[in-house]
Amino acid sequence: MKDKGKSSDGNCADLTRADRLGRMLNARSVAVVGASDDLRKAGGRVVNSLLHNNFPGKIYPVNPGRETIQGLDCYPSLEAIDDEIDLAILSVAADDVPSQLRLGCDCGVGGFLVFASGFSETGSEGAAKQAEIARIVQEAGIPMIGPNCLGVMNGNCGMLASSTVVMDGRKLPAGNYGFVSQSGALGTYWLDMSMKAGLGVSSWISTGNEADVDLATCLDYLVEDEETEVIGLYIEGVRDGAAFRAAARKAFERRKPVLVLKSGRSRQGATAAASHTGALAGEDETYDAVFRQYNIWRADSLTDMANQAQILLTQPRSPGQRVAVISVSGGAGVLMTDAAVSEGLDVPDFAPETKARLAEILPGFATPQNPIDLTAQIVMHKTMLREVLQIISDGTGYDGLLLFMGGLSQIAEELADALVSELPRNMPCALTWQAAPDEAVQKVRERGIPVYGEIHDAVRALAGQFRLGAGWDGPVPAEAPPIRQSGRLADTFAVEHRSKDFLCGATSLERPGGVFVTDPDALTKAGPALSAPFVVKLQSPEMLHKSGSGGITLGLQSVEAAAEAARSMIESASARGIPVDGVLVEEMVPFDHEFIVGLRCDPVFGPMLVLGRGGVTVELEPDVARAFLPLDAAQIEDLIRSLRAAPLLAGFRGAPPCDVAALARTVKELCDLYQRDETLAEIEINPLVVDRAGRVVALDALMARTRDGSAGDAP
């Protein structure tokens, strides 16, 4: 990406997808097929947008019926242009798209942008049309954004290659914030929000139906792009999970922040998303796991995203938890402290020397404590803010600074000057300014200070900055293996005793002492080696979940009682026509900590570990963590400690602690097994318990092979 303007190199074979996208986003020559003088038409608006944003490149309107368009010479066709075209915009009807693409491919344009709708979003006929246009550009090796997209923009070279009306009368500011949107409309709202937050835009891409260029390709481009320092994404559904994970991994490696707004959090939302763009449905928790693993910050809203981008673009990105709070109003200082604590931050007391120095500056009745109350005296005592900031810069024991200003238009200039010159440089700072004059906000923003209108916004942004900083402190996630797009579909599940035979044989996972018998009478022979109490479980391929269906009896005090229970269980099952393999009789294992551990393969993002606290009450408020393979034991330990139950595992109020390291080791073996053996579709150990000796025992287990692997009942 060193020489982004190398448009004249054409389509060299060694150019990456990101390089090719870079040529489009940094185009020096743009052709608009379907250009118009009519600003109500997309082909009119895009020419107008290019003309009125100081785009330094060449604009070639193409329209066979016209001599000039909006004062520019007009060309009858792409072929008629005697220049290399970096970006060819097709603002023509859906039916005309294939022929124009072919023409463009013949001319060797750098890339296409297709506005037209009428493709996969309209049904199967449209989907066929879309497949056709994808084939045309992919055969030629020329990237296409769209169809059904709103275009691309680059604030740094004034290129607004978009048909949106939201930019009417506005210039796109230059900057370092890049954005990719799977919804054109949301993309325009993002523009509005970002500009209102004073942010400049390096790249803006509306991906539309993603017939060729998809979200992951654009993410990869923005990670490579040196002008983009913070990346925002609006996601409805990721098509290529492996490419997305690879790009996200590269972003992590370079510590380049990625912010995402993902729709479809609720089930109802997800249904609507699937029918909206035909994107692949992905469970929301799966996305959450991907985002967490790659240190991607998930926003609640576009506002939230703009808030986080403001601080990321201007402030140090270090981990931390402790904040100093400075406020011009005691009440606001308390509200800021409340907000900080609710975001998991600490507002620690100051060191004695800091307090002593503050006491010399602050008005007599303001206590030198954290939060610092500058009081209304700030108006009279004009150097107070400056002096307090110097003391805070010198002090230690906090990792960030929260400031609150309110009103004070009469001294806004002095305040901004003091902030700019004295704000600590070695820690992130966030400022809330309520009832602020617009000029004051603009002034401090111009000088690189993130400023918010509401206390919660500043606090949440600072907390996010700390969390991202902490995330990057960890190791770079391992490279993802190739992902089977089938998601390893399960055939039938193996019964418990066979699942345990396999899983406990292949790993150090233990199982309770016990025997599998087809005839209960055989128990009296095997029995003496076992100690009561016993559990008896029916082994039937048609009764994989035994609770509540008469397939399990607990707490049997003798081998005889177990045999009796086994007989009655088999009889009852036979009477109901349920096939029976036999019964599993096991010793009941005393334990303190109960988990569920599962491995499955997400069709988009690949093999995934699901690990949660077990027990029936947990079903009310699930306590589950997810992560994608490959994982090492340390990462699995972190995952376990991320559960809400973590304090219980450490030995809560005198209760026995859990040997988390032993658990992590065994889970790692299961993960490796699942990753190695691609015929495994699904593994679920529920409950998996850990006793005081650190034994990791499967009380129950289920597994399935893939449809193309071995049959389920013969692992």
Add this chain to the structure above:
Amino acid sequence: MKDKGKSSDGNCADLTRADRLGRMLNARSVAVVGASDDLRKAGGRVVNSLLHNNFPGKIYPVNPGRETIQGLDCYPSLEAIDDEIDLAILSVAADDVPSQLRLGCDCGVGGFLVFASGFSETGSEGAAKQAEIARIVQEAGIPMIGPNCLGVMNGNCGMLASSTVVMDGRKLPAGNYGFVSQSGALGTYWLDMSMKAGLGVSSWISTGNEADVDLATCLDYLVEDEETEVIGLYIEGVRDGAAFRAAARKAFERRKPVLVLKSGRSRQGATAAASHTGALAGEDETYDAVFRQYNIWRADSLTDMANQAQILLTQPRSPGQRVAVISVSGGAGVLMTDAAVSEGLDVPDFAPETKARLAEILPGFATPQNPIDLTAQIVMHKTMLREVLQIISDGTGYDGLLLFMGGLSQIAEELADALVSELPRNMPCALTWQAAPDEAVQKVRERGIPVYGEIHDAVRALAGQFRLGAGWDGPVPAEAPPIRQSGRLADTFAVEHRSKDFLCGATSLERPGGVFVTDPDALTKAGPALSAPFVVKLQSPEMLHKSGSGGITLGLQSVEAAAEAARSMIESASARGIPVDGVLVEEMVPFDHEFIVGLRCDPVFGPMLVLGRGGVTVELEPDVARAFLPLDAAQIEDLIRSLRAAPLLAGFRGAPPCDVAALARTVKELCDLYQRDETLAEIEINPLVVDRAGRVVALDALMARTRDGSAGDAP
């Protein structure tokens, strides 16, 4: 409050505090003692504010050295004014306040406003000064707001009796939103937020140090005030809990919404609040309980408060949960659905006839489902929004409407017209408009449609509207009994067996079968009537919490084992010098549901029930509800069902349900006992268990008498 202008009636003895405040807030004549031409001084700014907001009443500047002030005739003293003064503003130094108050009292002014600081906020000397000025006005029966306050405002009569600079160059709009603030600065930020949200202000009161008029009095006034339809409060600490509860009860009775921003949610925040205004510290959960009980809506921020006020002031206040969603962008519709679901709302499918009618209107590729996607076609198809709104107005199966608009400045006028004429009238509606032109927002707001810039704000406001509506559906809370300001301070606690003797004797609360013995040998006599297993508990006034201190042994299988455990427990205690009353031996009770039930008296708000789910893991994530007495059994049942554990109590996944009615009946008896017997300081039953037969059993219990009641060890 029928004739608010009756200033000439003077201080009639039958005027309520609210009437007297009303005279100040609707003053026809205002005197400003310490008036000035200098706008840098409070006495200059307040005259200027009164002059430039079309205040129709008379303004009398008072300053002995001047002929005129800001063009008005100036008077040497209050006495020199030949008119009834409804409001006397004292903008003089703290030391001059007492003499000016005396003068004002002699003149019979309607009320005082005192700006000066230098009172209780500065320490004990200031507190003494404050007590003196309070005595002066209270002896005369004339209300005083302040000292250390920013004044009062009334947008409906253009009275800005305030020294704030935030209103410089702005006029306060008339309206129906009233506000009381315990922080002057926060009050000014509220003004800015409210005006930006297009809200008009009926009353604005900065209460300052509350030497005389306090928050509760102001709340009562705003409840009575016919011009105030929605009330906002900023609270640092309530001084008079009984008065606050009485005013809140009156607001509930009249279904007048009260919104509150309360600082000090975190412990760190609470510490700072206490030192900020010297307000009484109140545990945050206690405030939460008061707010919930009186259907007061707790805001997270001033923005949040303005958002909620917008919808409350314009839309029907009905309970509900189901919403229809209409959006001009598929992506935004999904995000709105996500937000609705995360706020506990449903986005149900439409009825077949609604779908059929929508299918005729919507563009071919938009599915007629909820959320409705109008698509970009709305620009071409100008009557689409109108037609869709008509269909939604006719349809059933939803209780509210969420709308999303984005950009569309080119058709803002038509959209506003369609919204105003076709929005359903029988259910609350909230609109998000992103990238909106300011004029469009103003236009729809003027026509009574609440409009927000972010999806979450609209959804949260609608959810709040529903919740408040549901809250008012319940019975009006009972009148609160007088509150002992001591909070019934506890003397010593009674030991378990005595606490059980008293509590189980006075109510239907049960206790496990068992005996109290001073000599373990006596157990063999009493033993045969009891069934193993047993628990043995040391009864010592110096070991009230027995777990972890060797004072309890569980699971003893015989009377002999119990006697042995008792002997060793007594010996060990004696060896450590712990006084021993004896031991309590009880049968272990099998149970399914475990609670903690406590009764205490909050020094501000009075007798309070605390009821939570028991068990050690709950300590990680407490599940507790609180409410103030008096409570009836139905209210207690509601409280129990408000626990997060409610599904467990109903019988979760085949587990046995809890007899909630039986639990509520017993808790009601305990509440009545606590309320009747004012010598009871505290009762705590932990654990209290409910078995399958609905028996409500105290496994452990503690109680304390008040210091002025009987001794703790003789209940």
